[in-house]
Amino acid sequence: MTYLAVEISTQPVPAPWNAQARLSFNGDVACVHVDPALSEPLQHRQIQQAARQLESMNPAQIGLRGNWHIEQQWTFAQAFSTPKKPDAIQWCDDDNQATLQARFEALAFTRSLVNETPEDLSPETLAQRAADWLMGLAPNQVSVKSWVGEALLEAGWVGIYNVGRGSDRPPVLLEVDVNPTGDPNAPVAAALVGKGITFDSGGYSIKSSEGMLDMKCDMGGAATVTGGLGLAMLQGLNKRVKLFLCCAENLISGHAYKLGDVLTYKNGTTVEIVNTDAEGRLVLADGLMAATESGAPLIINAATLTGAAVMAVGNQYNALFTMDEGLRETFLAYAREENELLWPLPLEPWHKEMCPSPFADTANSRPQKGGGAGGASNAAGFLSRFVREDGRGWVHLDLAAAYNGNANGQQPPGATGQGIRTIARALLAG
Known part of the structure; x- marks a missing residue:
C-alpha cells in the first residue's frame, strides 16, 4: 500500500x-x-x-x-x-504504536456503532455487538446476561420496557460482567450505565423531521461506556467492572407508552410521563438501580440526554454532573490528562424536585420545550433518585459532543468517541 x-x-x-x-x-x-x-x-x-x-x-x-x-x-x-x-x-x-492502536480500536468500535443505521442496529443487535466485542477482548474474563421484552417487565425494569414497547423490536437490558480477577466473589470496583436508544422518534411527543434525522446517535452513551470499558481492558484492566446497557427504540404505535402514564420503579419511585421524548432518563433509571445493586463504589453513566446540555456547553464539550465534589475534581483532572473536553454543570439535591407532578413522586420532565430552564440539571436531578441517596461515587455524563451531523473545521461527520479515554482512565485509576 x-x-x-x-x-x-x-x-x-x-x-x-x-x-x-x-x-x-x-x-x-x-x-x-x-x-x-x-x-x-x-x-x-x-x-x-x-x-x-x-x-x-x-x-x-x-x-x-x-x-x-x-x-x-x-x-x-x-x-x-x-x-x-x-x-x-x-x-x-x-514506541507509541501499541498505545495508539489500542486507543484507535476502541475509538473505531465506538464510532462505527454510533454511525450504524437505525434499521441495522436494533436494541438486541446493539446489546449483542457490545457483548461480542468485549468477549472478544478477553473471552475468559467476561460473562453476559440480558433481559429482553416481557422479561424486563417480569424483572421490574419498567423504564426500559415502557419506552421500548412501542416498537416491534423488543427492548433489552444487557449486563456484562468483566472480572479479570478470576474470583467470582470479587467486589465490583465500578459500574457503567449507558443509554442505548437505537432510534428516537420522540414517541407521541414526536420530534420534527430535522430533529429526528440524527437520532440514530441516541445510543451514543451505550457505545461510549462500552468503548471506555474496552479501552481499559486493552490497557490492562485488573479490577471487576459491570456494564449495563439500556437498549430500546422509542417509536409510536398502538403499544407505545403515552403522556399521562405513571410508572412505578423497583425502588418505589412513581413517575408521571409528561414528555415521551424525555425517554433517556426513564431507561437510565433502571440501569442506575442495577448498578447500585452491584455495590460498586463508582458509578458512571453516559447518555446523549438533553439538548439543554448542548445549549450550555456547545458540541465541543461533554457536560459533567455529580453531587460528589471530590469526584467532580478527580474526573475533570482525568479528562484534562486525556485531552478530552469536559465541563461541570450544576447538580444539587434539590434538582430532583424540579419536575413536580400532582399524580406521582415526580414527572419525567417539565411540560415545556426542552424541559424548561435548567433542563440538563433537572434531568440529572431526576437520575439522582435512582442512585445512593447522597449521590456519592456517581458521575453523570451528558454527551453534548458525541455526534456531528456534518463535518466541520475540526471534526469529521458522525460519532466522535469523545469520553472513552476519560472513562478508561477512571476505571484504571486507584
Whole structure:
C-alpha cells in the first residue's frame, strides 16, 4: 500500500504558501505546521484543521512520520478518520504504536456503532455487538446476561420496557460482567450505565423531521461506556467492572407508552410521563438501580440526554454532573490528562424536585420545550433518585459532543468517541 507521508513542523509555512496555512507540500510529502508559541490545546486545534483539510483532498492512505508526539498523532487521527475511511492512518514508527492502536480500536468500535443505521442496529443487535466485542477482548474474563421484552417487565425494569414497547423490536437490558480477577466473589470496583436508544422518534411527543434525522446517535452513551470499558481492558484492566446497557427504540404505535402514564420503579419511585421524548432518563433509571445493586463504589453513566446540555456547553464539550465534589475534581483532572473536553454543570439535591407532578413522586420532565430552564440539571436531578441517596461515587455524563451531523473545521461527520479515554482512565485509576 502506498501512503502519503505526513510530517509535522514548528517552522513557519514556506513561500509560496499563505502564512496562515496549516498545510504545505513538498513533492509527495505533506507537512502540518503548528505555531510553537501557542498553548498545546491551540496547537491541537491547528492539527485538527490541517487533518480536515488534508482529508478533503481524499488521499486513500496516509502515514505519519517524523517527530510527532503521541497526543499530536491521536489528535490528527481523530480529525482525519471518517465513516467512509475509518482506518486510513499508519502511525509513526516509534514506541507509541501499541498505545495508539489500542486507543484507535476502541475509538473505531465506538464510532462505527454510533454511525450504524437505525434499521441495522436494533436494541438486541446493539446489546449483542457490545457483548461480542468485549468477549472478544478477553473471552475468559467476561460473562453476559440480558433481559429482553416481557422479561424486563417480569424483572421490574419498567423504564426500559415502557419506552421500548412501542416498537416491534423488543427492548433489552444487557449486563456484562468483566472480572479479570478470576474470583467470582470479587467486589465490583465500578459500574457503567449507558443509554442505548437505537432510534428516537420522540414517541407521541414526536420530534420534527430535522430533529429526528440524527437520532440514530441516541445510543451514543451505550457505545461510549462500552468503548471506555474496552479501552481499559486493552490497557490492562485488573479490577471487576459491570456494564449495563439500556437498549430500546422509542417509536409510536398502538403499544407505545403515552403522556399521562405513571410508572412505578423497583425502588418505589412513581413517575408521571409528561414528555415521551424525555425517554433517556426513564431507561437510565433502571440501569442506575442495577448498578447500585452491584455495590460498586463508582458509578458512571453516559447518555446523549438533553439538548439543554448542548445549549450550555456547545458540541465541543461533554457536560459533567455529580453531587460528589471530590469526584467532580478527580474526573475533570482525568479528562484534562486525556485531552478530552469536559465541563461541570450544576447538580444539587434539590434538582430532583424540579419536575413536580400532582399524580406521582415526580414527572419525567417539565411540560415545556426542552424541559424548561435548567433542563440538563433537572434531568440529572431526576437520575439522582435512582442512585445512593447522597449521590456519592456517581458521575453523570451528558454527551453534548458525541455526534456531528456534518463535518466541520475540526471534526469529521458522525460519532466522535469523545469520553472513552476519560472513562478508561477512571476505571484504571486507584
